[in-house]
Amino acid sequence: KNYAKKHNMKLEKVKKLWLDKGEEGRMRGSKHHYRREEEMARGELNSVIGDYDSSRVVRVLEVDGEKEDKVLELEMGCIYVEKLLWLEDYKISGMADIIMVDDLGFVHVMDYKTDKSLEHKSWKLSNKGIPDRCYYPIKHIDYCNMNKYALQLSLYMYMVLLHNPGLKFGSLTILHERFSHNGIYTKTEPHNIPYLKHEIELLLEYRAKVLLGLEEIEIEKVKKIHYENLKKQEKKEVDKSFVPKVKKRFGK
Secondary structure, eight states: OOHHTTTTHHHHHHHHHHHHHHHHHHHHHHHHHHHHHHHHTOOOHHHHHHHGGGGGGGEEEEEEEEEEEEOOOOOOTEEEEEEEEEEEEGGGGEEEEEEOTTSSSSSEEEEEEEESSOOOOBBBTTTOOOOOOOTTTTTSOOSHHHHHHHHHHHHHHHHHHHOOOEEEEEEEEEEEEEEEEESOEEEEEEEEOOOOOOHHHHHHHHHHHHTTTTTOOHHHHHHHHHHHHHHHTTTTTOOOTTTOOGGGGGGG
């Protein structure tokens, strides 16, 4: 609404503009990811990720146009491209753009992002500067794309180390692909991000409870309490011990 008012545009037109831009960005990102995968296999990404041996690049097998990956154990000295990862018990899966395992057993996860900008802090919800936050159980984190990607790569790292206890955490890196106004690639900006292991453990614990039916939370109630806490925060009265209530028959 504020954007529409500022630019003297109808709200419906603004929504369509943003949807079109989002679809354009997704298509550009998909094409760029595929191009990067091919360049990696040919040994052409030294300037982006550093020196590497293209003969150690491992690509996921494709069957009838679909990627098929049944192996979660990684080998030292290998570089995995478009690597599928999953936690069957939690019904969670994902695909990491690059996983490098060095000769010492340190794991380095990298992911390409084509966002126009990377935000380290959330948008402010009021003129008093109150930031938007993620929902329970990670409500202490600002809701912004950089934190979302930090959680994404941290989950990839967590899954790798869980299935490969002999390997160690190395680094997490966002490869921010920059483009000119007409869509031409210009450069790659690497951003090292923290390993949010604690937050991933909180999310997985919550996920397990949901799958087991031990914690049924009405999302609208969570949203209501969330925004009530934000209002309290303006008065410096936010309840930091907030935990959404569950149905009594499920116990504590």
